[in-house]
Amino acid sequence: MTSPVDSVMVSREGAIATLTLHRPERMNALDRATLRGLREAVDAIWGDRDVRAVIVTGAGDKAFCAGADLKERAGMSPDEVRRFLKHIRELMNEIEHLPKPVIAAVNGLALGGGTELALACDIRIAAEQALMGLTETTLAIIPGAGGTQRLPRLVGKGRAKELIFTGRRVAAPEALSLGLVERVVPADRLLEEARALATQIIEQTGPVAIAQAKFAINRGLEVDLETGLALEAKAYEVTIPTWDRQEALRAFSEKRKPEFRGE
Ligand code: COA
Numbered sequence: 001m002t003s004p005v006d007s008v009m010v011s012r013e014g015a016i017a018t019l020t021l022h023r024p025e026r027m028n029a030l031d032r033a034t035l036r037g038l039r040e041a042v043d044a045i046w047g048d049r050d051v052r053a054v055i056v057t058g059a060g061d062k063a064f065c066a067g068a069d070l071k072e073r074a075g076m077s078p079d080e081v082r083r084f085l086k087h088i089r090e091l092m093n094e095i096e097h098l099p100k101p102v103i104a105a106v107n108g109l110a111l112g113g114g115t116e117l118a119l120a121c122d123i124r125i126a127a128e129q130a131l132m133g134l135t136e137t138t139l140a141i142i143p144g145a146g147g148t149q150r151l152p153r154l155v156g157k158g159r160a161k162e163l164i165f166t167g168r169r170v171a172a173p174e175a176l177s178l179g180l181v182e183r184v185v186p187a188d189r190l191l192e193e194a195r196a197l198a199t200q201i202i203e204q205t206g207p208v209a210i211a212q213a214k215f216a217i218n219r220g221l222e223v224d225l226e227t228g229l230a231l232e233a234k235a236y237e238v239t240i241p242t243w244d245r246q247e248a249l250r251a252f253s254e255k256r257k258p259e260f261r262g263e
Contacts, residue, residue, distance in 0.1 A: 005033045005034065005036060005037030005040075006022065006033075007021065007022050007023045007031070007033060007034040007037060008020070008021065008022065008034060008037030008038050008041055009022045009059070010041045010044075012051070013195070014199075014202075015050060015051060015052035015053065015202050016051075016052070016053050016054070016055060016195060016198045016199070016202070017041075017045050017048075017051045017053075017054050017055070018054070018055040018056075018057065018191075019038065019041050019042075019054065019055070019056045019057070020057050020058065020059050021034065021038075021056075021057070021058045021059060021064070021065050022059040023059075024058075024059045024060035024062070024063070026066070026069060026071075027062060027063035027065070027066035027109060028058040028059060028060070028063045028064065028065045028066060028114070029065065029066045029067060029068065029069040029070070030065060030067065030068050030069060030088065030113050030114075030117075031069035031072045032072065032084065032087075034069075035084070035087050035088055035091055036087075038091055039087070039090070039091050039094065042091070042094050042095055042098060043094070045098065045100070046094075046098060046099075049207075049262055051100060052100060052198075052201070052202045052207055052210075052262075053100055053101045053102075053103065053198035053199075053201055053202055054098065054100055054101070054102045054103070054198075055102075055103050055104075055105055055191070055194045055195065055198060056095070056102060056103070056104050056105065056117065056118075056121055057104070057105040057106075057107055057190075057191065057194070058107050058108065058114075060107075060108070061107065061108060061129075061187060062108045062109060063107075063108045063109040063110075063114070064104075064105075064106045064107050064108050064109060064110040064114050064117075064118065064130065065109075065110055065111075065113065065114030065117055066109055066111050066112070066114055067111045067112025067113035067114050067115075067116075067135070067136075068084070068088070068112060068113050070139075085144045085145070088113060088116075088144070088145040089144070089145055089146065091120075091145075092116060092117065092119075092120040092145045092146045092150075093120075093146075095117070095120040095121060096120045096121075096146075096150075096218065097218065099210075099211035099214065099215070100207070100210065100211065100214075101122050101123065101198065101201050101210060101214065102120075102121040102122050102123075103121060103122065103123045103124075103125060103194045103197060103198060104117065104118040104121035104123070104124045104125070105125055105127075105190050105191055105193075105194040106118055106124060106125065106126040106127065106130045106132065106181065106190075107127050107130065107187065107190055108127065108129060108130055108131070109130070109131050109132075110130060110131070110132045110133075111131075111132070111133055111135045111169070112133075112134060112135050112136050112139075112143065112147075113145050114132075115132045115133060115134055115147065115151075115180075116134070116143055116145040116146050116147045116150070117145070118132065118181075119146060119147065119150040119151060119154060120145075120146060120150065122214065123182050123197065124180070124181040124182055124183075125181065125182065125183045125184075125185060125190060125193055125194050125197070126172045126175055126176070126181040126183070126184050126185075126190075127172065127184075127185065127186070127187040127190045128172050128184055128185070128186055128187060129172065129187060130171075130172045130175065130181075130184075131169045131170070131171055131172075132169065132170050132172075132175050132180060132181070133163065133167065133168060133169040133170055134147045134151060134163055134164050134167065135167040135168075135169065136164075136167065137164060137165065137166075137167045138167035142164070143164065147164070148160075148164065151163065151164065151180075153221065154179060154180065155178050155179050155180055156179075159178055172184045205260075206239070206242070206244040206245070206248065206258075206260045206262070207244075207260060207262035208238065208239055208242050208244060208262060208263075209239055209244070212235040212236070212238050212239055213235070215231075215235050216228075216231055216232045216235040219231050220232060242263060243261055243263040244258070244260040244261060244262065244263060247259065247260060247261070248260075
């Protein structure tokens with residue numbers, strides 16, 4: 001796969017696409033070009049049926065992403081800041097609604113937009129030295145890429161308020177106990193662990209089922225239970241006419257592993 005901009009590396013290993021933020025000299029901070037590159041990469045993955053899982057990580061061993069590029073920000077007019085925020089919000093939404101599992105491999109510091117990027121992913125695995133936090137209030141702004149909404153949905157209202165009001169950084173073990181990440185592993189095993197999880201999903205499940213389960217969970221959490229259950233019923237309905245569902249039943253009776261096509 002080609003890399004749209006130098007600061008976003010896109011690599012493919014079988015059905016896994018890995019997006020690596022590549023600005024280590026800037027702690028992988030998000031500038032306009034990097035945002036554009038990420039959006040183009042996510043868009044390409046959206047339309048690529050051969051990609052079954054995505055890993056998002058940062059280059060180097062220091063930072064996953066230090067949030068918005070504050071040096072670039074210093075030279076922006078208020079209208080340019082508004083435009084940047086529109087783009088970063090759209091990027092996070094595109095990642096959140098990508099109909100494939102997205103795993104954040106948080107390899108180091110993830111501050112502000114870096115933590116918001118991890119929050120937009122489906123599952124977060126952190127290296128032992130990772131430090132996370134929504135630090136925006138210490139810069140006299142608020143999380144603007146979904147943090148005020150996605151953090152309380154993940155960890156609860158009180159914990160989110162405590163973290164956002166103080167802007168404090170949370171080390172990996174605390175992030176795990178808060179439910180801000182799902183797993184913590186030694187740094188040298190981080191990508192291996194993310195790939196193993198992606199491979200488990202790819203090898204064990206049907207792609208249409210994963211896309212529909214993600215849709216039902218994401219959309220269902222935003223509505224009352226009855227509407228959520230109706231969404232689940234509709235999402236299930238999508239799986240009924242699939243070739244993969246028939247294949248799973250055939251494989252079960254023939255005592256073999258199913259071979260899913262995503263159809
Ligand atoms: N935007 C632009 N450049 C950044 C950056 C950011 N968000 N975060 C780090 N950098 C740059 C630093 O300016 C420095 O470059 P320089 O030496 O050319 O000035 C380089 O990355 C290394 O950072 P440095 O601060 O020297 O490393 P550190 O280990 O002492 O501290 C951080 C790292 C990330 C804790 C610190 O840089 C920081 O607090 N950054 C701001 C993070 C933040 O608040 N993000 C939220 C934005 S909404």
